[in-house]
Amino acid sequence: MTKFSRRSFLRSTGMAGAAALAAPLVARAAGDTIKIGGLHDLSGALDSVGVPMNQVFKLAIDEINEAGGLLGKMVEPVIYDPQSNMSLYSQYATQMALKDRVDVVMGGITSASRETIRPIFHRYKTFYFYNTQYEGGVCDRNEITLGTTPAQTVARLIPYGMKLYGKKVYTIAADYNYGHITAAWVKRYVEENGGEVVETEFFPLDVAQFGATISKIQGAKPDFVLSALVGTSHLGFYRQWAASGMKSEIPVMSTVLGAGGSDQLILTAEEGNGITASFGYFEEIDNPTNKAFLAKVAAAYPDKDWVMSEISEVTYEGVKMWADAVADAGTTDRDALLEVLTSGKTYDMPAGKVKIDPKTQHAIRDVYIAELQDQIFNILESYPNSPPADTQMVCDLVANPDSNQHFEISL
Structure with missing residues (x-):
């Protein structure tokens, strides 16, 4: 390549x-x-x-x-x-x-x-x-x-998702300090807005297979999934989520997808469309x-x-x-x-x-909230200062x- x-x-x-x-x-x-x-x-x-x-x-x-x-x-x-x-x-x-x-x-x-x-x-x-x-x-x-x-991004993303989809959240995150602390902030913001985190799972950075977790999410029936997964290996979740047919049933929001600038290009449009993220910059x-x-x-x-x-x-x-x-x-x-x-x-x-x-x-x-469509993030909301x-x-x-x-x- x-x-x-x-x-x-x-x-x-x-x-x-x-x-x-x-x-x-x-x-x-x-x-x-x-x-x-x-x-x-x-x-x-x-x-x-x-x-x-x-x-x-x-x-x-x-x-x-x-x-x-x-x-x-x-x-x-x-x-x-x-x-x-x-x-x-x-x-x-x-x-x-x-x-x-x-x-x-x-x-x-x-x-x-x-x-x-x-x-x-x-x-x-x-x-x-x-x-x-x-x-x-x-x-x-x-x-x-x-x-x-998190106070600039997660604090915006969680209320937005709960208003749009519902109050039951399933969190998946990278197994190091960023993932653990971000997951804690997710729980705080979900509960502050009257919701419930039904499950939180952590994954080492080299984990690429998520079949068991996808089955658990299916069983838990959250209103949306909040992903704080990090790195190329973790992109496997989004691929497997789309392949399982769950993408059209339970939406996914992310605090990380697109942070590095290549995630949305590695994923196909079919795999990435509809994922919502929040950052301080989008192209x-x-x-x-x-x-x-x-x-x-x-x-x-x-x-x-x-x-x-x-x-x-x-x-x-x-x-x-x-x-x-x-x-x-x-x-x-x-x-x-x-x-x-x-x-x-x-x-x-x-x-x-x-x-x-x-x-x-x-x-x-x-700070901005944007939705991925055809490998491009479309800005939905902005929050100045x-x-x-x-x-x-x-x-x-x-x-x-x-x-x-x-x-x-x-x-």
């Missing part, structure tokens, strides 16, 4: 080679370039997500350099491929901080990868942007978090900024085999917001950049209006600027 040959090319040309780690931590020396780290899975289990993130990451850097760079210098990407391997995530994060001495890092996909690298960057004061939807709860002055949390958003952005992406990657998703668009946001703060502050110093980013400034992004909540350093952003209310329950970086923790929010 052409997809794999392009990824092989990306891996051979876009990934910096591993080198020995520098020993002591020393002050970053002024160089000829400003260095920005990219730490996305270009191979491994999540390369279908990481490759688009990396491509949009490089596009944003190219735009900055074409406009003259920052502070009279070009921006230099430093890219590594952690291969969905936590040991490599740790190795490359340490290398970026100590040897490469990058000024900022965009990276991590799963919460496991974030919690592997976040403490490293915090320790060495390497500014870090996490640009992925996740379960909420990170409270770290060294991190800007731009992806959506179909109709505003001038998004249209211009998609035109740039199409020009840079005319043979891309993925659809723009929240995770990729938010990666673009991260680079552009960081660059705007550098230009505004006149420095790459983290604390000076945080002053700009948390000042209440609103950014006009392809996804809509985005600003940083000073308490949590998470994004307050527009949605705050990360879940993380606001546990995090206040204004009052506690030294916080460095991932809170498991009590539900």
Whole structure:
């Protein structure tokens, strides 16, 4: 398939080679370039997500350099491929901080990868942007978090589904912290709206067979299924669900499908039609900024085999917001950049209006509900200026600027 040959090319040309780690931590020396780290899975289990993130990451850097760079210098990407391997995530994060001495890092996909690298960057004061939807709860002055949390998406999706279909919900989710915490939020929002979660099941990321679960769902007769399944293997559920004939009887809503930009293309229209999802970005958003952005992406990657998703668009946001703060502050110093980013400034992004909540350093952003039809998400509802209310329950970086923790929010 052409997809794999392009990824092989990306891996051979876009990934910096591993080198020995520098020993002591020393002050970053002024160089000829400003260095920005990219730490996305270009191979491994999540390369279908990481490759688009990396491509949009490089596009944003190219735009900055074409406009003259920052502070009279070009921006230099430093890219590594952690291969969905936590040991490599740790190795490359340490290398970026100590040897490469990058000024900022965009990276991590799963919460496991974030919690592997976040403490490293915090320790060495390497500014870090996490640009992925996740379960909420990170409270770290060294991190800007731009992806959506359950209070922004699940909180919209559940009432919408219950109003449309009914109050009995069957939850299926990935068996790691994102899936478990998202399932807990599903239960909370279902019960707050007078409903019942009739069953919750968790599946390791490598599980691809769901026949027994489909039989259990048939027996439970929920009004709809809420899926927080993650990754390519879990797409087997949607295929098997359609093949069983259940797709026309019990609707499916998802907090994840389409997040990486290739799920809706891997599934046929017959398998995917009717699945509803909620994210902070869909390619179909109709505003001038998004249209211009998609035109740039199409020009840079005319043979891309993925659809723009929240995770990729938010990666673009991260680079552009960081660059705007550098230009505004006149420095790459983290604390000076945080002053700009948390000042209440609103950014006009392809996804809509985005600003940083000073308490949590998470994004307050527009959120959307959309339904998949013929491999395209059609936007049904929009919710402007949605705050990360879940993380606001546990995090206040204004009052506690030294916080460095991932809170498991009590539900």
